[in-house]
Amino acid sequence: MRRTKKWHRAAVTAVLVLTAALLSGCGEQLIVMNPKGPIGESQKDLILIASALCAVVLIPVLGLTAFIVWRYRDRKGTKASYRPNWSHSTVMETVWWGIPIVIIAVLAVVTAKYTYALEPSKPIASQQKAITIQASSLDWKWLFTYPDQGIASVNVLHIPVGVPVRFELTSDGPMNSFWIPQLGGQMYTMSGMAMTLYLQADEAGVYFGSGANFSGEHFADMKFNVDATSQTDFNRWVNEVKRTSPALTEAGFEQLSKPGTTQPLVYSSFPDGLFSKIVSKYAAGHSHGQSEPGMKGMNGMDGGSGTDMKDMDMKDMDMGGMDMSSHQMNGRQAEAGTSGHASH
Numbered sequence: 111m112r113r114t115k116k117w118h119r120a121a122v123t124a125v126l127v128l129t130a131a132l133l134s135g136c137g138e139q140l141i142v143m144n145p146k147g148p149i150g151e152s153q154k155d156l157i158l159i160a161s162a163l164c165a166v167v168l169i170p171v172l173g174l175t176a177f178i179v180w181r182y183r184d185r186k187g188t189k190a191s192y193r194p195n196w197s198h199s200t201v202m203e204t205v206w207w208g209i210p211i212v213i214i215a216v217l218a219v220v221t222a223k224y225t226y227a228l229e230p231s232k233p234i235a236s237q238q239k240a241i242t243i244q245a246s247s248l249d250w251k252w253l254f255t256y257p258d259q260g261i262a263s264v265n266v267l268h269i270p271v272g273v274p275v276r277f278e279l280t281s282d283g284p285m286n287s288f289w290i291p292q293l294g295g296q297m298y299t300m301s302g303m304a305m306t307l308y309l310q311a312d313e314a315g316v317y318f319g320s321g322a323n324f325s326g327e328h329f330a331d332m333k334f335n336v337d338a339t340s341q342t343d344f345n346r347w348v349n350e351v352k353r354t355s356p357a358l359t360e361a362g363f364e365q366l367s368k369p370g371t372t373q374p375l376v377y378s379s380f381p382d383g384l385f386s387k388i389v390s391k392y393a394a395g396h397s398h399g400q401s402e403p404g405m406k407g408m409n410g411m412d413g414g415s416g417t418d419m420k421d422m423d424m425k426d427m428d429m430g431g432m433d434m435s436s437h438q439m440n441g442r443q444a445e446a447g448t449s450g451h452a453s454h
């Protein structure tokens with residue numbers, strides 16, 4: 111009797127400690143579990159559903175393991191029945207095959223549903239027109255260009271609240287990964303290609319953004335604040351940047367793209383078609399272009415000067431012979447956590 115009481119007290123303490131540990135982690139630490147936009151929200155749901163489904167297996171199995179080890183331990187006067195000829199139990203077989211099959215089936219359906227719903231290049235349904243922001247990872251900083259506003263920023267990002275943001279991502283340097291945990295999952299930036307990622311903030315605030323892929327010495331400095339403000343405040347910020355900041359020139363970009371770190375910067379303008387130029391700079395040398403017939407068209411492009419690229423947005427490039435579609439697919443795989451891009 112005393113033994114049972116002691117056991118109970120230990121169990122209750124363990125549960126309390128575990129709960130406290132879990133709850134304390136739900137504040138600042140686990141920002142993924144504190145999303146501020148529709149994409150992040152859905153991804154959190156998927157994480158919770160998948161965790162719950164795994165717990166359905168893990169908790170009974172771990173519990174049973176502990177129980178069996180304790181119950182069937184060797185001891186004097188054991189009452190466990192000795193059944194050397196025991197061979198089959200239909201009930202048991204049904205349980206340990208049936209439950210996992212059901213769980214995997216449910217996980218598969220749920221994951222497939224969310225994967226299609228959260229396809230990164232799929233526009234977010236909204237009354238508001240999406241704003242386009244181009245993000246380029248440099249060595250070791252983030253360059254953001256706002257083609258509609260005509261401004262640029264480095265290591266700081268401003269977005270309007272409640273408006274879908276269409277991010278176009280590329281890299282002028284090693285592969286990196288664009289990640290604003292509270293708005294949604296990461297997306298790789300790769301040289302020679304442009305990826306699309308839709309995100310949206312539903313609440314004003316300053317969110318943490320980072321390069322989530324190791325890319326050399328100062329990759330840890332590739333952090334930026336995402337300032338999500340009302341449309342009015344966003345417009346005010348744009349106008350202020352236009353009025354008070356220097357222009358980003360070709361030479362300025364050359365300087366910026368050199369390896370090194372920097373404080374947040376803003377620019378009142380940037381060279382026309384800068385993003386397309388960054389993308390096409392590497393496209394011709396692309397390693398998996400050989401077997402893709404569409405890549406042949408690329409050779410003609412790298413000969414052209416930047417000027418004839420300037421009005422071209424990435425959508426046109428998809429339409430052309432460049433076969434960007436294969437990269438979009440790789441983006442999906444990347445998002446799902448399986449890299450189809452070992453060559454990068």
Ligand SMILES: [Cu+2]
Binds near residue numbers: 300303398437440451
């Ligand atoms: Cu690629």
